[in-house]
Structures are given as C-alpha cells and as structure tokens.
Amino acid sequence: MYAITGISGKVGGALARTLLSKGLPVRAIVRDPGKAQHWASQGCESALADMEDVAALTAAFRGADGVFILPPSNFDPSPGFPEARVVIDAVKAALEAARPRKVVCLSTIGAQASQSNLLTQRSLMEHTLSQLSMPVTFLRPGWFMENSAWDVASARDEGIVRSFLQPLDKPVAMIATADVGRVAAELLQQDWTGTRVVEQEGPHRVSPNDIAATFAKILGRDVRAEAVPRETWGALFRSQGMNDPMPRIQMLDGFNEGWIEFEGAPIKGEVKLETVLRELVQAAAG
Numbered sequence: 001m002y003a004i005t006g007i008s009g010k011v012g013g014a015l016a017r018t019l020l021s022k023g024l025p026v027r028a029i030v031r032d033p034g035k036a037q038h039w040a041s042q043g044c045e046s047a048l049a050d051m052e053d054v055a056a057l058t059a060a061f062r063g064a065d066g067v068f069i070l071p072p073s074n075f076d077p078s079p080g081f082p083e084a085r086v087v088i089d090a091v092k093a094a095l096e097a098a099r100p101r102k103v104v105c106l107s108t109i110g111a112q113a114s115q116s117n118l119l120t121q122r123s124l125m126e127h128t129l130s131q132l133s134m135p136v137t138f139l140r141p142g143w144f145m146e147n148s149a150w151d152v153a154s155a156r157d158e159g160i161v162r163s164f165l166q167p168l169d170k171p172v173a174m175i176a177t178a179d180v181g182r183v184a185a186e187l188l189q190q191d192w193t194g195t196r197v198v199e200q201e202g203p204h205r206v207s208p209n210d211i212a213a214t215f216a217k218i219l220g221r222d223v224r225a226e227a228v229p230r231e232t233w234g235a236l237f238r239s240q241g242m243n244d245p246m247p248r249i250q251m252l253d254g255f256n257e258g259w260i261e262f263e264g265a266p267i268k269g270e271v272k273l274e275t276v277l278r279e280l281v282q283a284a285a286g
Contacts, residue, residue, distance in 0.1 A: 001026075001027075001065055002068065003100070004026060005067045006068070007044075011177045011180045011181045014177055014178045015182075016039070025045070029049050031050055034174070041273070047059065055093035059100045060098075061094055062097075062099075064098070066100060066102045066188040067095065067098075067102075067104075069103060069106065069125075071084065071087050071088070075118065077143075079095055079229075080106070081124060087154040088125045092131070095134070099134065102191070103132065103135070103136045105126075105129055105138050107122045108141065109201075110255075111140055113260055115259060118247040119260065120177065134196075135191075135194060136194065137195075137196050138198070139174045140266075141199075142173030142200065144175065145175065149284075156221075159224065161215060161223075163211075163227055164233070165208050166227045166230075166256050169207050172205060172207070175200055176202060179270055180269075199263065199267070202273070203269060208227075211225065212272050247252065
C-alpha cells in the first residue's frame with residue numbers, strides 16, 4: 001500500500017495515476033471528504049488528515065509500504081517559516097509513530113542553498129526528515145513548467161510573457177509535473193537504505209524567450225518575453241496581497257543569480273515544454 005499526501009495536486013495526482021495504472025494499491029490522504037470520494041471512485045483507499053494533525057497522519061500512514069510527502073505550499077510565509085515548521089514536525093512525528101517501510105518526499109532544486117528564500121521551507125523539511133531511521137528519498141525537481149499557466153492570458157491577448165526569470169535568454173532547469181509524478185512512483189517502488197537525494201529536470205533547459213517562442217507557435221501570433229524590473233517586484237507582490245514579498249524575491253534572485261541550482265547530475269524528464277503549454281492553453285480556453 002502506498003499512502004499519498006497532496007494527491008489532489010498535479011504531482012500527487014500524476015503519482016497516484018501511475019501507481020493505479022500498474023494495479024498497485026493507493027491510499028489517498030485528503031482533507032476534503034468530497035475529494036476522498038473522487039479517489040475512492042478511482043480505486044483508492046482514503047484517509048482524512050490535515051498536514052498538522054499528528055494523530056490523523058499517523059493513522060493515514062500506518063500499514064503503508066511507502067509514503068509520499070508533499071507539504072502544502074506557502075507563498076507568503078511568516079518570518080522564520082513557523083507554518084512550515086508545524087507541518088514538518090507533525091509529519092516527522094507521524095512517520096516515527098506509523099513506521100512505514102520507506103518515504104519519498106517532494107523537495108526542490110536548491111534545497112541545499114544556505115541563503116534564506118521561499119524554498120527554505122523545503123530545506124527545513126529535508127533537515128528534519130533526514131533524521132528518520134527509515135529510508136528517505138528527497139526528490140528535487142526544477143521549476144515547474146506549469147507555472148506558465150500565469151502567462152497564458154497575457155501571451156494570448158497581448159503577445160507578452162512577463163518574466164521574473166532573468167535575463168530572458170538564460171536557460172532554467174524546468175520540469176513537467178507529469179514527469180515528477182512518474183519518477184516519484186518509480187522511487188516509491190524501489191528499495192534503498194539511508195537518505196538519498198534525486199534531482200530532476202526536463203529534456204532541455206528553458207529560457208523565458210523559449211517560453212514566449214513556444215506560446216507563439218501554439219497561439220499562431222507574435223509573442224515576446226518582457227522582463228519585469230526587479231525594483232518593482234516588492235510593490236507588485238504587495239499589491240497582489242502578499243504581506244512579506246522578500247522570501248519570493250530572494251527565491252527569484254537565487255534562480256537568476258545561479259545559487260538555486262542542482263547539487264549533482266539531475267535525471268532527465270520526458271515531457272517537452274510545448275506539450276505542457278498546449279495543455280495550459282487548451283485548459284484556459286475551457
């Protein structure tokens with residue numbers, strides 16, 4: 001039995017579908033009873049648990065051969081990341097109590113970086129869960145290609161992709177969530193000892209100019225990338241409702257300056273940028 005948190009998201013859903021396609025048993029860990037019904041209709045067991053609830057998580061993890069941990073994303077954390085720390089401590093306590101045979105945890109490119117930024121939440125998680133006595137794999141994917149969902153409307157309507165990744169011709173390690181879910185399924189079925197890190201990117205690195213050119217091909221119109229001036233980021237993010245934009249700004253700086261990067265040699269995914277962007281355009285069209 002494989003217990004999956006975050007199953008309602010793109011990565012968790014891709015992971016679950018991969019396992020189910022192989023006839024393997026899956027336990028969907030969700031907060032919403034309605035989502036539990038959906039996954040039950042797909043052939044999954046279900047368990048209700050909030051990621052801060054140690055008792056509920058322990059029950060959800062108990063009896064599992066492997067557990068997939070996908071912590072909730074917090075894009076506007078409080079100083080010191082207290083929200084992430086509560087989840088991390090709850091997950092660790094539940095895993096220690098339930099004792100599954102192995103754990104695969106979704107982390108991120110650059111989790112080893114010493115500079116504080118939005119992704120530090122994953123660094124804290126790696127530090128804490130690496131103390132578990134059971135085998136643990138941290139899967140570190142690159143920037144998700146699906147982040148370009150935010151660019152569909154402006155590319156379609158204005159012919160512009162406004163980019164925080166700069167310079168516009170710099171290739172960035174990106175990956176499709178379908179590839180991440182597929183590899184997570186493969187890792188859960190493996191046996192290993194201790195703690196290991198697996199890094200993952202797509203078939204080719206992608207620049208903002210590449211994203212614009214691919215949108216142009218799909219939409220049949222001219223599309224160009226446009227850099228959002230860094231000096232405007234703080235005010236822009238605050239206008240969007242963020243209380244503290246600095247962790248996000250520091251993360252973007254990390255990608256742009258090159259200190260958010262892989263430690264080793266990442267494995268390559270299969271899904272191309274064009275495939276993902278076509279799906280995003282189609283979804284936006286309804």
